[in-house]
Amino acid sequence: VRRYLLALIAALLPGLASAEAYRVQYRAAIHPESGIARVVITLQGTALPSRLVLSIDPARHLRLQSDDVLTPQGNRVEWRPAGQKSSLRYDFVVDAQRRNGGYDSRLTADWAILRSDKLIPPIAVTAPRGLRGAATLALDLPANWSSVAPYARAGDAPGIYAIDDPGRSLPRPKGWLILGHLASRQDVFAGIDVRVAAPAGEGHRLLDTLGFIGWVLPTITQIFPDFPTSLVIVTAGDPMWRGALSGTRSLYLHADRPLISGNRTSTLIHELLHVGKGIRGGDNADWIVEGLAEYYAVEILHRTGAISTRRYQEAITGLERWGQQAPSLFVSRSSGAVTARAATVMARLDEALRAASDGKASLDDVARALATTRGEVTLDTLRALFQHLANDAVDVDAIIRASRPVDLD
Numbered sequence: 559v560r561r562y563l564l565a566l567i568a569a570l571l572p573g574l575a576s577a578e579a580y581r582v583q584y585r586a587a588i589h590p591e592s593g594i595a596r597v598v599i600t601l602q603g604t605a606l607p608s609r610l611v612l613s614i615d616p617a618r619h620l621r622l623q624s625d626d627v628l629t630p631q632g633n634r635v636e637w638r639p640a641g642q643k644s645s646l647r648y649d650f651v652v653d654a655q656r657r658n659g660g661y662d663s664r665l666t667a668d669w670a671i672l673r674s675d676k677l678i679p680p681i682a683v684t685a686p687r688g689l690r691g692a693a694t695l696a697l698d699l700p701a702n703w704s705s706v707a708p709y710a711r712a713g714d715a716p717g718i719y720a721i722d723d724p725g726r727s728l729p730r731p732k733g734w735l736i737l738g739h740l741a742s743r744q745d746v747f748a749g750i751d752v753r754v755a756a757p758a759g760e761g762h763r764l765l766d767t768l769g770f771i772g773w774v775l776p777t778i779t780q781i782f783p784d785f786p787t788s789l790v791i792v793t794a795g796d797p798m799w800r801g802a803l804s805g806t807r808s809l810y811l812h813a814d815r816p817l818i819s820g821n822r823t824s825t826l827i828h829e830l831l832h833v834g835k836g837i838r839g840g841d842n843a844d845w846i847v848e849g850l851a852e853y854y855a856v857e858i859l860h861r862t863g864a865i866s867t868r869r870y871q872e873a874i875t876g877l878e879r880w881g882q883q884a885p886s887l888f889v890s891r892s893s894g895a896v897t898a899r900a901a902t903v904m905a906r907l908d909e910a911l912r913a914a915s916d917g918k919a920s921l922d923d924v925a926r927a928l929a930t931t932r933g934e935v936t937l938d939t940l941r942a943l944f945q946h947l948a949n950d951a952v953d954v955d956a957i958i959r960a961s962r963p964v965d966l967d
C-alpha cells in the first residue's frame with residue numbers, strides 16, 4: 559500500500575516527488591561562421607551524480623572545460639561534479655563526412671543537420687540509486703533560424719525541448735535535428751505526429767514523402783503497436799550523404815532517394831522499421847535487424863497494395879539472386895548482399911511459421927516480440943521465439959543453411 563501511495567503521489571505531484579531529481583540543461587549555441595556548436599552541460603540540484611564519463615570523438619568534441627575536476631583518458635573524459643551546480647563546456651565540430659564524401663552532419667550559413675546523440679556524446683553516470691535527472695535541450699540559434707527536433711517543446715520559448723529518455727538516470731538527447739531556414743510539413747497518421755523538414759528551397763518533395771508515410775504507417779503500427787507517438791523526417795540534397803539513417807523517433811533521408819527503389823524495396827520503409835523496432839544486433843546478429851527491415855520494406859509495399867503479388871514475388875527473387883553474393887550472414891555489419899540474403903531468410907521464416915501455425919502466427923509476432931525488448935537481439939533470441947511460436951515445426955537453422963550461395967556446395 560505504501561508503495562502504491564508513493565506511486566500515486568509521484569504521479570499527482572511530479573514537482574514534490576522529484577525531490578531526488580536534479581536538473582540537467584544541455585545548451586547548444588550554433589555558430590555557422592566557425593562551423594561549431596558551443597555546448598554547455600549544466601547539472602543543478604541538492605544531489606548530483608558523483609562521476610560522469612563522456613565517450614568523446616576527439617576530432618569533434620574540442621576544448622572541454624569545467625570548474626570541477628576533468629580528467630581526459632584517451633577518448634574518455636571523466637567529469638566529477640562538486641557542490642550543487644556543475645558545468646561542462648566544449649566545442650562540437652558539426653561537419654562530418656562519410657568515406658564516400660557525403661556529409662552526414664553539416665552546418666552551413668543557412669541551416670544545420672546533425673544528430674543530437676553526436677552533439678551530446680554517450681555519458682556513463684555514477685550516481686546514488688534513484689537519483690534522476692530532468693533534462694532540457696536549449697538551442698541558441700542565429701537570428702530567424704527555427705528548429706525541428708524529435709522532442710516535445712518545454713514551454714513556449716522557442717528552441718527549448720524537454721528530453722524524454724526513459725530509464726536513464728541522466729536523460730540525453732538522441733535523434734536527428736534540423737535547424738535554420740526550413741521548409742516543413744506536418745500531419746497525423748495512426749495517432750502518430752509526423753513532421754517532414756528540409757532546408758528552405760529543398761522541400762519540393764515534402765508532401766510526397768509525408769503522403770507516402772501516411773500510406774504505410776497504419777500497417778507498420780499494426781506490427782509495432784508501440785511505435786513512437788511522434789516522428790521527425792529530416793531530408794536534404796547534395797552534398798549531404800546519399801543514404802538514409804534512422805535515429806530515435808527520427809530519421810534522415812537524402813532528398814533524391816526514391817520512395818520506392820527500382821528493385822521494389824523502400825529505403826524509407828526500411829528506416830521506419832528501424833524506428834519501430836528500436837533493436838540492435840548482438841554478436842554477428844546485425845543480419846537479423848537488417849533482414850527484418852528489408853523484408854518488411856517489400857512486405858509492407860505488398861500488404862498496402864503499392865505493389866502487386868507478382869511484383870512482390872519478383873522483388874523477393876531479386877533479393878535471393880543478390881543474396882547469393884553473401885557467403886555468410888554472420889558479419890558484424892550487415893549491408894548490401896548480406897541484407898538481401900537476410901531478407902529472403904525472413905521471407906522463408908514467415909512462410910514456414912504461417913504454414914506451421916495454420917496462419918495463426920507470422921513473422922509479425924516475431925518482429926513485435928523483438929520490438930518489446932528494445933535491446934540486443936541474437937540468433938538464440940530468434941530461435942527461442944520460433945520455438946515458442948511453432949514448437950519444433952520451424953527449423954530456423956535449416957532455413958538459414960538453405961539460403962547459402964549455391965556455388966559454396
Ligand SMILES: [Zn+2]
Pocket residue numbers: 828832848851
Ligand atoms: Zn538498416
